[in-house]
Amino acid sequence: xxxxxxxxxxxxxxxxxxxxxxxxxxxxxxxxxxxxxxxxxxxxxxxxxxxxxxxxxxxxxxxxxxxxxxxxxxxxxxxxxxxxxxxxxxxxxxxxxxxxxxxxxxxxxxxxxxxxxxxxxxxxxxxxxxxxxxxxxxxxxxxxxxxxxxxxxxxxxxxxxxxxxxxxxxxxxxxxxxxxxxxxxxxxxxxxxxxxxxxxxxxxxxxxxxxxxxxxxxxxxxxxxxxxxxxxxxxxxxxxxxxxxxxxxxxxxxxxxxxxxxxxxxxxxxxxxxxxxxxxxxxxxxxxxxxxxxxxxxxxxxxxxxxxxxxxxxxxxxxxxxxxxxxxxxxxxxxxxxxxxxxxxxxxxxxxxxxxxxxxxxxxxxxxxxxxxxxxxxxxxxxxxxxxxxxxxxxxxxxxxxxxxxxxxxx
Ligand SMILES: *Cc1c(COP(=O)(O)O)cnc(C)c1O
Numbered sequence: 001x002x003x004x005x006x007x008x009x010x011x012x013x014x015x016x017x018x019x020x021x022x023x024x025x026x027x028x029x030x031x032x033x034x035x036x037x038x039x040x041x042x043x044x045x046x047x048x049x050x051x052x053x054x055x056x057x058x059x060x061x062x063x064x065x066x067x068x069x070x071x072x073x074x075x076x077x078x079x080x081x082x083x084x085x086x087x088x089x090x091x092x093x094x095x096x097x098x099x100x101x102x103x104x105x106x107x108x109x110x111x112x113x114x115x116x117x118x119x120x121x122x123x124x125x126x127x128x129x130x131x132x133x134x135x136x137x138x139x140x141x142x143x144x145x146x147x148x149x150x151x152x153x154x155x156x157x158x159x160x161x162x163x164x165x166x167x168x169x170x171x172x173x174x175x176x177x178x179x180x181x182x183x184x185x186x187x188x189x190x191x192x193x194x195x196x197x198x199x200x201x202x203x204x205x206x207x208x209x210x211x212x213x214x215x216x217x218x219x220x221x222x223x224x225x226x227x228x229x230x231x232x233x234x235x236x237x238x239x240x241x242x243x244x245x246x247x248x249x250x251x252x253x254x255x256x257x258x259x260x261x262x263x264x265x266x267x268x269x270x271x272x273x274x275x276x277x278x279x280x281x282x283x284x285x286x287x288x289x290x291x292x293x294x295x296x297x298x299x300x301x302x303x304x305x306x307x308x309x310x311x312x313x314x315x316x317x318x319x320x321x322x323x324x325x326x327x328x329x330x331x332x333x334x335x336x337x338x339x340x341x342x343x344x345x346x347x348x349x350x351x352x353x354x355x356x357x358x359x360x361x362x363x364x365x366x367x368x369x370x371x372x373x374x375x376x377x378x379x380x381x382x383x384x385x386x387x388x389x390x391x392x393x394x395x396x397x398x399x400x401x402x403x404x405x406x407x408x409x410x411x
Contacts, residue, residue: 001031001279001358008320008358012387016281016320020356023380024395025283026300028367030060032068032385034277035363039072042269045245048252050264052221054098057083059270059364060278062381064392066090069273077268081108084117098223098266100142100189102164106130113137120189120223122165124173131181140187140223141216143168145208147192147201165190168208175215188213191225191268199244202226206248210255221264222255224248241272271364278363280305280379281320284355285335293331296351298342301334303373305359305366308342316360317343325350332357336374367393375401 001008001016008016011033020027042053054077055069061083066076067090075096076087081104087097094116101109102122106129112119113134121127122142130139144165166174178185190209192202206224213222249265256262286297307313317332319325327347334340342359351357370378377396382389 001360003323006324008318008323010279010384012384014384014387014389016279016358017356019382019389020281020283022389023382023391025281025356026298026304026379027281028362028379028381028393029279029281030065030274030363030381030383030392031277031279032383035065035069035273036072038269038273038276039069039074042241042245042267042272043073045241046265046267047246047249048265049256049262052264052266054096054223054266054268055273056268056270057087058368060274060366060368061086062367062383062392063090064383064390065274066092068383068385074273075266077270078117080104081111084112084115088115098140098187098189098268100191106133118187120187124166124170124177127166127174127183128177128181131177131183135182136184138184138186138218138220140189140221141166141174141185142189142191143209143212145190145192145205147205147208168212171212171215178216184218185216186219187221187223187266188216188219189223189225189266199240199247202244203247203251206251210251213255214259219259219263221266222252223266223268225268274363275361276363278361278366280315280359280362280366282357282359284351284353284357287351287353294329296330296332296348296357298332298334298357300379301336301374301376302338302340303334303336303376304370304379305342305362306369306371307365309340310369315342315362317346317348318358318360319349319351319355320358321355322352323349336376372396372401377401 001010011031019029052075054075056077057066058079070091076092078084078087078097078099079101084097084099097117098120099112099117100120118140120140120142121130142165144162144167188209192205213219252265282298282300284296285299288295288297302309328350329345330348331344332342367381380395381393383392
């Protein structure tokens with residue numbers, strides 16, 4: 001969405017205010033062109049014989065978004081059996097899907113085996129049981145390289161205290177299990193969280209992964225996990241995916257030479273592909289002044305977009321109705337009966353009650369983390385592509401809130 005003299009426009013000249021009139025508020029809007037651009041940028045950053053980009057779909061799982069991303073040529077990274085089902089429903093082939101669960105039951109892993117998707121295992125005890133039950137099903141191993149990435153502790157998953165992956169210090173035990181069960185290890189995986197801003201730190205983790213990979217002779221792919229952090233704050237430089245791509249490609253090609261075979265290089269971006277494509281349009285219900293603060297209260301809350309409250313995430317906020325107004329300092333809050341602050345002390349063009357605001361970077365982990373808290377409906381989702389708007393999810397209704405409830409009428 002860009003400012004055109006006195007109003008905002010989505011690609012194809014679509015006016016955000018027309019969308020909120022047509023579909024109501026609050027409203028999630030995704031730009032297909034931005035997803036396409038990010039995909040091409042990532043794909044173009046690598047020069048290796050076989051690159052596969054797996055979309056980490058927990059970021060945004062709308063079935064139409066999955067179909068759109070499949071058409072771009074991506075595979076899928078899934079973390080639950082339900083995401084596997086959604087991926088298959090969207091048309092991904094089982095062999096294009098990697099299932100990377102953490103702390104799930106053996107029963108669920110069995111279902112994924114039945115569906116024919118690739119299995120990523122991140123725990124020695126599961127590996128052992130799996131090897132006995134399915135000695136002929138190849139597995140991918142998720143290692144934990146113990147790299148502490150910056151960013152928030154809730155999104156940093158590769159450090160020593162993390163619950164994810166098999167510790168590299170457990171390699172001797174891992175090798176014993178693989179030898180005893182005779183299972184084929186087809187992939188090596190790590191996911192360090194996407195908050196590593198520094199290519200050097202990432203490449204150090206990659207060295208650990210590649211060194212571990214040398215212990216397995218039947219590999220077909222190496223999965224470097226993560227996406228790439230996206231700049232949520234205006235002015236913070238986006239990490240240089242091109243530099244990372246060039247350095248990792250040359251290191252990976254050298255590794256393949258040494259290994260004796262070309263392997264697939266996998267990447268699993270979630271937010272890199274969809275974050276910037278998403279916009280959350282909300283309406284201002286009230287302007288409220290207290291002795292200390294000028295509040296704008298909107299028709300949404302942590303039930304629809306929890307990242308600011310959960311991760312201290314920053315989402316830029318714009319006044320779409322009156323972009324050229326004199327800037328004032330607002331604290332933008334939701335309507336939930338908890339403190340749900342979207343942004344404190346933000347400079348925003350003067351807001352009047354009824355104005356539509358836009359929270360930017362709302363494509364990843366926004367709708368997918370939404371809930372019905374306070375018995376509110378989840379918003380509608382609209383997908384824009386080539387100048388057309390497509391409703392891809394209806395706003396919920398009271399029926400949706402009651403759907404699985406059993407009403408005992410004699411009470
Ligand atoms: C969440 C996740 C990703 C994607 O993370 P982003 O930060 O959205 O890029 C990739 N791989 C795995 C295993 C994940 O759990």
